[in-house]
Amino acid sequence: MNNENFLKELHAFMQSKGFVYGPFPELYGGVAGFYAYGPLGKLLKNKVENSVRNLFFSNGFRELECPTVLPDIVWDASGHLHTFKDKIVECSKCKAVFRADKLIEEFTNKEAAGLKDNELLKEIKKIKCPNCKGNFKEEIKRYSLMMKTEVAGKPFSLRPETATVTYLSFKRLNEYFRKLPFAVFQIGKAYRNEISPRQHLLRCREFTQAEAQLFIDPKEKNNWEKYELVKKEKLPLYTSHHQEKNLKLENISLEEAIKHKHIKTKAYAWCLFLAYKQFLSMGIPKDRIRIRQHLDDERAFYADDAWDIEINLNSFGWTETCGVHDRIDYDLKKHSEFSKQDLVATRDDGSKFIPHILEIAFGTDRPTFTLMDLFYEKKEEKEGKSMFKIPYNMAPIDVAVFPLMKKDKLPEFAKKVKELLEKEFVVDYDENGSIGKRYLRAAESGAPYCITVDYDSLKQNDITVRDRDTEKQVRVKINELKDKLQTGKLTELF
Numbered sequence: 001m002n003n004e005n006f007l008k009e010l011h012a013f014m015q016s017k018g019f020v021y022g023p024f025p026e027l028y029g030g031v032a033g034f035y036a037y038g039p040l041g042k043l044l045k046n047k048v049e050n051s052v053r054n055l056f057f058s059n060g061f062r063e064l065e066c067p068t069v070l071p072d073i074v075w076d077a078s079g080h081l082h083t084f085k086d087k088i089v090e091c092s093k094c095k096a097v098f099r100a101d102k103l104i105e106e107f108t109n110k111e112a113a114g115l116k117d118n119e120l121l122k123e124i125k126k127i128k129c130p131n132c133k134g135n136f137k138e139e140i141k142r143y144s145l146m147m148k149t150e151v152a153g154k155p156f157s158l159r160p161e162t163a164t165v166t167y168l169s170f171k172r173l174n175e176y177f178r179k180l181p182f183a184v185f186q187i188g189k190a191y192r193n194e195i196s197p198r199q200h201l202l203r204c205r206e207f208t209q210a211e212a213q214l215f216i217d218p219k220e221k222n223n224w225e226k227y228e229l230v231k232k233e234k235l236p237l238y239t240s241h242h243q244e245k246n247l248k249l250e251n252i253s254l255e256e257a258i259k260h261k262h263i264k265t266k267a268y269a270w271c272l273f274l275a276y277k278q279f280l281s282m283g284i285p286k287d288r289i290r291i292r293q294h295l296d297d298e299r300a301f302y303a304d305d306a307w308d309i310e311i312n313l314n315s316f317g318w319t320e321t322c323g324v325h326d327r328i329d330y331d332l333k334k335h336s337e338f339s340k341q342d343l344v345a346t347r348d349d350g351s352k353f354i355p356h357i358l359e360i361a362f363g364t365d366r367p368t369f370t371l372m373d374l375f376y377e378k379k380e381e382k383e384g385k386s387m388f389k390i391p392y393n394m395a396p397i398d399v400a401v402f403p404l405m406k407k408d409k410l411p412e413f414a415k416k417v418k419e420l421l422e423k424e425f426v427v428d429y430d431e432n433g434s435i436g437k438r439y440l441r442a443a444e445s446g447a448p449y450c451i452t453v454d455y456d457s458l459k460q461n462d463i464t465v466r467d468r469d470t471e472k473q474v475r476v477k478i479n480e481l482k483d484k485l486q487t488g489k490l491t492e493l494f
């Protein structure tokens with residue numbers, strides 16, 4: 001069930017502090033499913049995207065950028081044109097339409113993914129329209145999620161995912177990398193014509209994906225060297241034993257997971273670990289993460305194995321933030337069929353085969369929302385302050401600089417400190433109001449450190465650094481400041 005009060009407060013915090021604006025465009029009333037990132041929100045999202053980039057680059061992936069608008073033959077081949085549809089219900093009174101499964105999950109607290117039409121209808125009968133309290137029509141309709149457009153008079157669609165577009169360059173990539181396995185990723189916009197999205201940044205009609213694709217010889221899926229390095233790592237796997245409906249959470253090593261056949265292949269296990277590690281490196285607490293296996297009836301048509309990384313949000317509860325899929329040879333086969341070209345790779349012995357694809361599908365909006373949801377701390381009744389206790393490595397602002405007073409050359413000195421730092425760091429400068437008020441404002445932006453220039457600074461060429469979480473202060477020489485910030489030595493001082 002959603003925590004409405006918390007969500008309302010979080011939303012107000014995001015709007016007023018410059019994180020996220022919307023639904024966009026507010027000036028003209030706003031359209032559900034569209035949001036803009038303000039100055040702090042964009043800095044935070046950049047941190048998330050850089051963190052994803054670092055993870056992929058440090059594991060041998062290369063980045064691509066492909067068009068977002070493609071001719072419909074691509075989507076016919078991928079299956080999206082005819083099957084990428086949501087099941088919807090219509091209110092018989094006000095005619096509003098809703099996604100049947102989301103409505104059920106929101107109002108009955110039941111898992112609705114994978115339910116058949118008649119099962120959905122049974123649940124829908126118990127729910128009244130959220131707009132007008134009317135009854136729903138007893139009919140489940142299909143609604144395409146594709147955003148249509150036209151180019152040179154021909155039907156095109158905006159991409160609903162980056163994955164498919166990545167596969168279209170397979171032949172070129174195969175030339176470039178010369179041999180399998182190889183791995184690439186794209187960070188970019190995707191579009192889905194969601195019906196009545198009501199979950200803030202979690203379900204947008206325009207959003208950013210960060211999807212990685214590992215092209216691999218199916219014979220090599222269980223001969224994966226990098227697996228050996230991570231096989232002892234324990235993951236919070238929420239597994240279905242032989243497709244029973246009641247899932248069980250187990251903190252087990254990848255090695256055990258393979259032994260018990262929860263996970264089918266070593267290469268897949270490695271992908272799952274990379275995805276999990278990504279969330280840990282963003283500072284998401286372990287007890288907020290679980291990795292859930294898809295049941296047979298909820299797995300996408302192309303997936304041989306699928307697990308979701310879910311995070312327990314304060315606002316929306318357990319929420320999917322990443323999917324890892326074994327798409328086998330489905331995509332290359334389909335595009336081979338529709339393009340009438342061979343999409344094959346060649347082994348050392350000359351034999352040809354269609355590569356399999358393992359996919360790690362992130363978005364970057366959901367992790368950004370997650371960081372705000374988990375690390376925003378409510379206004380305390382007494383002190384009237386809210387905090388953004390974001391992990392230091394993900395903070396949108398690195399450091400805030402203040403002159404103690406707005407006189408006696410202190411602002412001039414403080415501005416020099418700001419200019420010195422802002423070549424390498426994101427720096428806020430604030431000279432208005434009391435020092436206490438400025439500390440509070442900096443805490444709301446999540447800045448780990450505040451630097452104050454006082455009268456001693458003018459004589460000693462040093463400043464005071466205050467740590468956000470401990471509220472302790474130390475004096476640091478100006479000429480040592482940059483190095484201490486860069487190397488994390490500042491953290492050791494508190």
Ligand SMILES: [Zn+2]
Pocket residue numbers: 091092093094095096129130131132133134
């Ligand atoms: Zn209604």
